[in-house]
Amino acid sequence: MQKIILAAAVFGMLTGAAFSQAPNFDDPAEFAKQRDQLTATFNGPADQPYLQYAGDSMADTASFKKEGPWTVCFSNAGVNNPWRVVGYTDMTEEVKLHPEIGTFTHVDAEGSDDKQIADIDDLLAGGNCSVLIVSPNSTAALTPAVEKACAAGLPVIVFDRGVTTDCPVTFVHPVGGYGFGIQAAEHIIANVPAGGKVLMLRILPGVDVLETRASGARNMFKEAGLEVLGEEFTDGDNAKTKSIVEDYLQRGTIDAVWMDAGATAVAAVEAFEDQGVDVPVVTGEDQQDYLQKWRDLGFKGIAPTYPTYQWRTAIIAAVNTLKGEQVPSPEWILPQPAITQDVLDQYINEKMPPLHYAMCGCEDMPNYPQAWGGTE
Amino acid sequence: MTDTPLSTPRRFRFERHASTILLVSAVALYIALIIIMGQTRFLTLENLVAILGRSITLGITAIGQTFAILVASIDLSVASLISASAVVTSVVMNGDPAMMLPAVLAVLALGAVVGLANGLVITKLEVNPLIATLGMSLIIQGVLSYYYNNFAGNVPVEFQVFAYGTVGIVPFSLMFMFVLAGCAWFVLRFSRFGSDVYSVGGNKDAARLAGIKTDRVVIGAHVICSLCAAIAGIYLASRLRSGAPWIGAEGVYDLESIAVVVIGGTVLAGGRGGIWGTIAGVIIFSLIDSIFNVAGVDAFVKQVLRGIIIVAAVAFYAARSKRPVA
Amino acid sequence: MSAQSLPQPTAATRRLPRINPVYVLVVALILAIIVMNPAFGEPTGYMNFLKRVTALAILSAGALYVIVSGGFDLSVGSIMTLTVIGSSMLASNDPNSTYWIIPLMLGIGAVIGLINGLVVSYLKVPSLIATLGMMITLNGVAFMWSGGAPRGYLPDTFRFFGRYNITDIPVISLLPIAVICLVVFGVILWWGMHRTNFGRMLHAVGDNQQAARLAGVPVERVRISAFVVSALTAVLAGVILGGRAGVSVDIGSGFELQAITAAVIGGAQLLGGRGSVPATIAGALALEAIFTLLNLLGLAQPVRLVVQGLILIGAVAFATYQRKRAGR
Structure with missing residues (x-):
């Protein structure tokens, strides 16, 4: 057994070294392009982002x-x-x-x-x-x-x-993954002093749109002089997310949690709550449960979106x-807007399900909100 | 195999034809549904080929899985091995047609090694096959995702012919699957190894007393099973133009291959069943998929029905069995 | 079971292996964790750990009933998912709903276990396939019920069991409710398996079904009961995990194999006849401790998979070796 595993590992290493050509998830040109697009003006009707x-x-x-x-x-x-x-x-x-x-x-x-x-x-x-x-x-x-x-x-x-x-x-x-990562990272950099400690929570490796979110943010943290405590994969699992944050808390303080997607953001926030620690900057996404938690606890949140x-x-x-x-x-x-503190309230709707994505552009549709599982 | 001739002729015939009955009813249901829904445009030769071609990966894997189950073993490592094989295929080829043969040989070697390891752990260390292959699956997946976390390498255009090339309207890969099934059938029906497979699966102790080297047969069956999974990985790399460490798991080929084998009438306890039943099982799965697509069944309802169908199909054979089941 | 090995004359040299190695493993792992991370030795450290492992521990102890009876239950993870999704759908934010929702979920669990048992016993479908089918079906049902995404929150009264701690206790300072649940259900499951006639029949059926039947054991009833116990503990595990983590549509996925792994690390014999509830709970602790340790060592997910695989194979191979040496 041992030999086989060793052989497999060696084989993997050889082929890995010789042939690995991972897609490029750290493309400065694309990063700059998306950064510009985030603030660019879009053509089309202003109140219908899905047509812009x-x-x-x-x-x-x-x-x-x-x-x-x-x-x-x-x-x-x-x-x-x-x-x-x-x-x-x-x-x-x-x-x-x-x-x-x-x-x-x-x-x-x-x-x-x-x-x-x-x-x-x-x-x-x-x-x-x-x-x-x-x-x-x-x-x-x-x-x-x-x-x-x-x-x-x-x-x-x-x-x-x-x-x-x-x-x-x-x-x-x-706009894309870099844009998402940039919006979350900018918010953290603005609210955490240099030398602050950031925990990066990611769903899983390998998915293009998620890899670019992480690589965009990682570069910016480095530039701003923030310390990345670690990059952990949660598999999108609430229990695992909570365990990871608990473990990091046991070993020291966390000044910000950066997330590449918001489905487990509430679990990360709860980990602080359950330990009786003040919730630091935690980024999320436009899910209702996160937006409401953010409002109720009043921590410094931001919700980049992938509309x-x-x-x-x-x-x-x-x-x-x-x-x-x-x-x-x-x-x-x-367009790919982020939900910030000043517009938070207009995106919260307590009648919608916890994982309803607020940036749905669907409020003007006839069957809203029932078709999305909301109540009148 | 060892004891069926002793039972009543009626039951013998039922067991032999049950997978055909299931297949015919699935086809009948499909045609009926198409006619009822007025979607006769689905009743074309092209569509028949499209349906048969849906599940080549599953089919190739299931042919191998049949061997493992016939010797009263099971293989849960096929899905990870498919991922590993696809990645090795595309990484070694890396777009270079000259590397096609070395890549295929490397993957087959990998399959043989994994099968051998599975077989040795099961026979020599006497680890329950479920655990042994589950453990192997975790190990393969771990080693693979240590080095790769995305699509890696690529398959040259010449090699994509394996998945996309056709003779008339029939894809090479479909013919390949049937040829592979034919070979497997031949081995099981006419070779010494084939009859040993049935003896060992039917009653290991009796087989040992009859002078069969049971360990070798089990190891052999696992090597065949892993080789088939490796080939399925090669096919998938050709079809997807590249390999990624999750493609085996996302296709759930481990559990699905077991499901189609038992739906095809091969008994999980070993010793009874065969290749054509498995192929019938694969076609039934493809038909179910197509039926769901034609009828526009919601993905979640689909899942519920699929679960019920698996149990019902197996109950269809097993209910009259007098043996205790695990 | 163990009575057979008692008369062995060389008992002195054989005594050592009879301490289930899983206990040694757990102690060693926990010591290693404390060395690497002294904070683990404080109440918040180890209590958080126990809280985290409760769902898996209870689940594995329940799944052990089916394993000892000679079967598998792959449906437990999907029962956990169904419990969490179903409860969130029914609760509609009403804190008082918890009092009827948990009993209702236990009822649903019992029916699922009953169906599993009936299909295995009377339709003669191998348990692997029967519970695989059930797993696929229930995951689909949970999706259908919710429409694919959670539609409600779990009220705090429901999350109480998995999330809240009793604080200001002397010595241990805090005591999670989940840990109390672990002890209570652990003892109940231990009693059922090792101190009742049902437990003895369970072992007999798993050891040799034909012999058990000849000895007058109601084989079908015993096996069906095992599936019911397993499904009920899956509901409990779902309540605790949902309490800890909140609602998500795939919350229970993967737990079926983890439960089997925990039982196997605890020395349970697949296809029946052997297994101990305390050792299985220790197996669950060991599994979680390994993951914690690997995290502390900074080893990534792929390494965890490899280690888990090696431990699975190693544990079973070791148990087989021991059994052979003991002449069984």
């Missing part, structure tokens, strides 16, 4: 113009976390606003690349789709399937995570394409 876009580059979609009723096909990576649940509700509600959409076919890959490729094959073989919307489970793996769909002459809309081909009509996404309204935008992009209207392209970059 950065830049002027548009695609002409006249060749995709089609008479209704349309069949809109959607290959979804999964609805396996609350963010995707809120987003998917946004999407289905948006579909109801467009009578030209005759059929909305949704196939759910349950978080598996392999299954999503098969799903897209199914849709191409028998789905009779007018347009294909793809929310890829992972970037590289879904690229061939998306290329195949483009080759079949379908207009394709990609959103959330991208693909490495520019054959889709557009790729809808907010779920992009799920609405994907449908809007599909509809515009089938109408032959112009669509921002090759990327439709949406």
